[in-house]
Amino acid sequence: MYFNKKDLEEIGNVKRLNIVNSITGIKPANLIGTISKDKISNVAIFSSVVHLGSNPALIGVIVRPTGEIPRNTYENILENGQYTINHVGEEFIENSHYTSAKFDASTSEFEICNLTEEYLTDFEAPFVKESAIKIGLRHLESIPIESNGTILVIGEVEHVIIPDKAINKKGYIDLEKANTTGISGLNSYYKLEKITSFPYARVSEIPDFKNE
Numbered sequence: 001m002y003f004n005k006k007d008l009e010e011i012g013n014v015k016r017l018n019i020v021n022s023i024t025g026i027k028p029a030n031l032i033g034t035i036s037k038d039k040i041s042n043v044a045i046f047s048s049v050v051h052l053g054s055n056p057a058l059i060g061v062i063v064r065p066t067g068e069i070p071r072n073t074y075e076n077i078l079e080n081g082q083y084t085i086n087h088v089g090e091e092f093i094e095n096s097h098y099t100s101a102k103f104d105a106s107t108s109e110f111e112i113c114n115l116t117e118e119y120l121t122d123f124e125a126p127f128v129k130e131s132a133i134k135i136g137l138r139h140l141e142s143i144p145i146e147s148n149g150t151i152l153v154i155g156e157v158e159h160v161i162i163p164d165k166a167i168n169k170k171g172y173i174d175l176e177k178a179n180t181t182g183i184s185g186l187n188s189y190y191k192l193e194k195i196t197s198f199p200y201a202r203v204s205e206i207p208d209f210k211n212e
């Protein structure tokens with residue numbers, strides 16, 4: 001099947017959304033935990049979490065336009081500057097998926113979706129107890145993306161929690177052991193299986209692919 005720009009424009013909103021949301025491949029499945037200034041906790045699923053750099057340790061998230069629909073996660077991040085990113089594990093995919101419903105700001109998705117809020121160290125934003133890998137971040141800046149009104153929210157990593165069995169001495173993390181899942185589009189979830197790993201790719205050490 002082949003689609004050009006015109007085909008995509010004419011294909012209808014739902015089909016276009018389904019195709020374009022999936023063509024980049026597997027995206028990370030994460031729950032973002034926040035709390036409002038009135039101490040109402042919030043948790044919602046986000047697939048657009050992206051690594052921006054490791055020194056300083058920066059992570060970006062793309063948040064949809066804030067226009068008419070209130071975006072509780074983003075408002076809470078602006079209110080207290082803290083948020084958590086928590087991997088979605090296989091056992092609670094369904095609970096995580098339904099955090100995407102448009103609950104009003106007075107409702108905590110933790111409660112409705114039966115996920116457990118967890119408070120660690122002196123961090124105000126809630127972590128998700130069920131998640132194996134979790135990150136606490138402080139908001140640094142938000143960059144509006146003019147092309148479509150979305151916002152790139154950038155945060156610095158302040159806390160990282162990883163189960164001992166999922167990290168080795170060198171710091172390599174095994175996402176299969178952490179039971180982390182992946183997302184395609186907006187409603188399909190995938191199990192992760194580690195296939196292999198390779199050393200840093202040096203020009204002097206390239207395998208002889210043609211004669212293998």
Ligand SMILES: Cc1cc2nc3c(=O)[nH]c(=O)nc-3n(C[C@H](O)[C@H](O)[C@H](O)COP(=O)(O)O)c2cc1C
Nearest residue numbers: 044045046047048062063064071072073100101186
């Ligand atoms: C699988 C999946 C992935 C999603 N990824 C994002 C995302 O990356 N960015 C975003 O703004 N919304 C994303 N959403 C939508 C949010 O989960 C949804 O808007 C939610 O209501 C936001 O909660 P809030 O209003 O409490 O912030 C996603 C929804 C689903 C089902």
